Amino acid sequence: MDPIERHYMDLTRRRFFGRCATGAVGALGFSALSELLAASPASAASSTGVHYRPKAKRVICMHMEGAPSQLDLWDYKPQLRKRFDQDLPDSVRDGQRLTGMTSGQSRFPVAPSLFRFSRYANNEDGVWISELMPHTGAIAKDLCFIHSMHTEAINHEPGITFFQTGTQQPGRPAFGAWASYGLGNVNANLPAFVVLITQGFGNMQALSARFWGSGFLPSEHQGCQLRSSGAPVLYLNDPPGVERTDRRRMLDLIGAMNEKEMARTLDPEVQARITQYELAYRMQASVPDLVDISDEDEETLEMYGPEVRKPGTFASNCLLARRLSERGVRFVQLYMRGWDAHGNLPGEIRLQSKAVDQPQAALVKDLKRRGLLDDTIVIWAGEFGRTVYSQGALTSTNYGRDHHPRCFTIWLAGGGIKPGVSVGKTDDYSYNILDNPVSVHDLHATLLHLLGLDHERLTYRLAGRDHRLTDVFGKVRPELIA
Numbered sequence: 001m002d003p004i005e006r007h008y009m010d011l012t013r014r015r016f017f018g019r020c021a022t023g024a025v026g027a028l029g030f031s032a033l034s035e036l037l038a039a040s041p042a043s044a045a046s047s048t049g050v051h052y053r054p055k056a057k058r059v060i061c062m063h064m065e066g067a068p069s070q071l072d073l074w075d076y077k078p079q080l081r082k083r084f085d086q087d088l089p090d091s092v093r094d095g096q097r098l099t100g101m102t103s104g105q106s107r108f109p110v111a112p113s114l115f116r117f118s119r120y121a122n123n124e125d126g127v128w129i130s131e132l133m134p135h136t137g138a139i140a141k142d143l144c145f146i147h148s149m150h151t152e153a154i155n156h157e158p159g160i161t162f163f164q165t166g167t168q169q170p171g172r173p174a175f176g177a178w179a180s181y182g183l184g185n186v187n188a189n190l191p192a193f194v195v196l197i198t199q200g201f202g203n204m205q206a207l208s209a210r211f212w213g214s215g216f217l218p219s220e221h222q223g224c225q226l227r228s229s230g231a232p233v234l235y236l237n238d239p240p241g242v243e244r245t246d247r248r249r250m251l252d253l254i255g256a257m258n259e260k261e262m263a264r265t266l267d268p269e270v271q272a273r274i275t276q277y278e279l280a281y282r283m284q285a286s287v288p289d290l291v292d293i294s295d296e297d298e299e300t301l302e303m304y305g306p307e308v309r310k311p312g313t314f315a316s317n318c319l320l321a322r323r324l325s326e327r328g329v330r331f332v333q334l335y336m337r338g339w340d341a342h343g344n345l346p347g348e349i350r351l352q353s354k355a356v357d358q359p360q361a362a363l364v365k366d367l368k369r370r371g372l373l374d375d376t377i378v379i380w381a382g383e384f385g386r387t388v389y390s391q392g393a394l395t396s397t398n399y400g401r402d403h404h405p406r407c408f409t410i411w412l413a414g415g416g417i418k419p420g421v422s423v424g425k426t427d428d429y430s431y432n433i434l435d436n437p438v439s440v441h442d443l444h445a446t447l448l449h450l451l452g453l454d455h456e457r458l459t460y461r462l463a464g465r466d467h468r469l470t471d472v473f474g475k476v477r478p479e480l481i482a
Helices: 003-020 024-039 078-083 156-165 175-183 244-265 268-291 298-304 314-326 345-369 440-450
Strands: 058-064 117-120 127-130 143-150 193-198 224-226 331-336 376-381 385-390 401-404 408-413 421-423 433-435 460-462 465-467
Touching: 058 156, 058 175, 058 314, 058 345, 143 433, 143 440, 175 193, 175 331, 175 440, 193 314, 244 268, 268 314, 298 314, 298 345, 314 331, 314 345, 331 345, 345 376, 376 440, 385 408
Parallel strands: 058 331, 058 376, 143 421, 193 224, 193 331
Antiparallel strands: 117 127, 143 408, 376 408, 385 401, 460 465
């Protein structure tokens, strides 16, 4: 059925029940309807409740858009130096699909990492981390590395969509929107879901607002992007000649009109509109205070690095993520663009790593010293990994890597995550998973579990089906939980 036709049919039913509500039959009907809604999976997680006691209250997700190379950062493969420029064995690739960028290559030459790795202490025997991430290595005891992540997508757009929404198809709610829907908002003056974007130094893929959209959930759950220049939020400031009292009167009038429309149609989007208008009004006072970091002491600013005072840098956004989290924002999504290194990977990854290493380590340390890490989940991930073979020419000082969904590395911290461990193992080429594969659906199920939400019960009824973040897949992974 056409979506518009379905929409009008829904509105017709809402009007019918709304008009019946004033009589005895209507009261009886709504009584039965209320019982059905109470038992419905779509209402299982209310805006103020969870399914069981949570370990975490909020999430900070750092997405390295473009897919950083696990081989050059986290998945140490020293034996590859002996295999420089050798063809990747057919038995390793095993006919797995390639992107159009390397499918026509006559050779698939093995490209060992140019970078040294050091072993950093954690709760196990130690974890190998690239020289590009020394600050992150220093906090290894607080991190949980997953070396066996895998995904269904092989290109950026569907890959990011899958990692953020649980499906490659556009139009579904983002993880942050599901968190807002399931847990509700804590701070009435800020959105439950906030997005921060940093422009990187390498090849940058496009970012679409649907990556933080609410999909079929009420629009109040969509992410709110804070900008790095000009007004932090578009249209937040009053236009010239309009006083705050004028804005208040205007909102009161619009609110009264929307209340009448809500009573007439029972359309939840009208209520969402009322809520968003009121939130925007309150944000006029809360956002300027949020982005004003003059109250931060010098020790904190130095910890995040020299770029922290420049709006829009990764250091600045990491500090803002902490400030948002301590103000009760449920989900903060950071995007660091520029990791799509198909050529000149050594040069690009040096710049990218330098921009993120100190700030991301500072964020974890800052949360920990303020007592926030225990109930804040921190995620560092890309949409997939990178190939062991070089895309294009391979020299002793330069190489590129193509997309690789079969295995990649992410790390987690805080919020009930088991610290100081490494989960999963890849083969000698970091091409296939040998042990303990973890899917994106498993990751989502586990993170929702830590937030006190059962991924099979956090659903939304649409078109005759109960939809969820994990679709019909995913299982909670106890080896990731403290």
